[in-house]
Amino acid sequence: MINFQEVTKHYHNHTALRKITFSIEKGEMAFVTGLSGSGKTTLLKLIYLAERPDEGTITVAGWEINKLRGKSIPILRRSVGVVFQDFRLLNNRNVYDNVALALRIRGMKDRELKSRVFDSLKIVNLRHRADSYPDALSGGEQQRIAIARAIVSEPAIILADEPTGNVDPDTSAGIIRTFKDINTRGATILIATHNRELFRNTGRRVLKLDKGNFVGEETV
């Protein structure tokens, strides 16, 4: 589903990723871990084309994304649900509209999207906050709204960048359970985290990065 071949990404004088090669199978749920600045976020950004690789090739859901231009980019992005590190929630819209945005962008009509938005909010246990605005929510709640928005369109791939960065251990465990549930429905999931507790005893594959280098993988 996701394939990196010798991928390198530079930012000015700094190399964020160096000759990275790995594959994520369809329906797999995997983690990518490393310290701050190891290149986790860059790796995810390359998948949803927020950044372009300087070298190597990346294939996502059959698309060779190095070659994607113009109109094809939004099509690729619609097949990927992203939980951004900074959530990227819109503060001038309530929780319902934030989650519904992912469906409206896909051209879904209001009457069709209502049940799906509430289903997503139910999965992250925030159905009762549908009318609240992001500013009125805690960091953990905002993170769960971001997850609800990423999963509402039932994308083939879900990417999560530090999805438990702002939550307590119990909520973290709840979030991971949510991802596992979504994964059992067939979505491919890649989670970037520096928190080793998050993937301990999950039985999932963990890719390790260190200062932009791929330093191995293990199943924990």
Next chain:
Amino acid sequence: MYAFRLAKQSILHEKWINLLSILTITAGLLFTSLTILSVYNLDVATKKLPEKFSMMLYMKDGSSQEELEDIINTAKKDPAVEKVKYIPKDEALKEFKATFKDTQFVLDGVGGNPLPDSIEVKLKNEAVTPGTARKLTEQLNKMKGIDEIEYGEKFLSSIYSLKVGMQTVSIIFVIIMSAGMIFVCYSTVKILFYRKKREIETYKLLGATKAFIRAPFIIEGAAIGFSSGILSLIGILLLYYVVIFRLINIFPLFKAIIFPVSISLFLPIAGILIGILGAAIAIGRIRY
């Protein structure tokens, strides 16, 4: 529909900047309409001029029938000429007497017939320009038998200079005003676009198409333009039905003003076009 909802929210949220744009564009549309109306009135006034315009060719005393026919044939051959009429001196005197029948003392001093034979040349309406009249005069003046050609050269030149001058100035004015109005809408939408930069970035990352991103801004631009068009339409109608109607009562001269009310109905359409164009330029190219 969602684009309309976003545009409505933005218009209400940014009401002051939008209101300022609407009032500025309204003023622009009002001035532009008044300029166009002035030129239109002048154009209508000068359009009737060619129907009354004719050139008078006065013949020398004792010129031959052959010379006369030669002149008439030459004039008729000119593509600018509509009609050529020969007026013998006797007929001219009859007309003269008919014109001055109430002032017999003028005729008392006139012994015999002092008037010459003449030819009246009427030009085609579209050919009544100072250039055509001058060219034809030069051509005919070379012919034998003609004493003098008269056609009110200075009057014709002044009217056409005024008309062409007004048209040129008004075209330049309308272009500058249109560019100004488009720029006002451009600036407004550009500011709103920058304020929503992060929101737009989120749309892009979630897979929004360019049309999805552009639509609310284009709708907002069109709404600003349409509102300006409606306000300027109200302004123009008020000007006509309140101000000019009252002025006509005081100064009957104002009756001559022609006010095509139907033309002002195009103001909202012009406003929409200005708004859409300004917004489209402001958004520019969207890159992923």
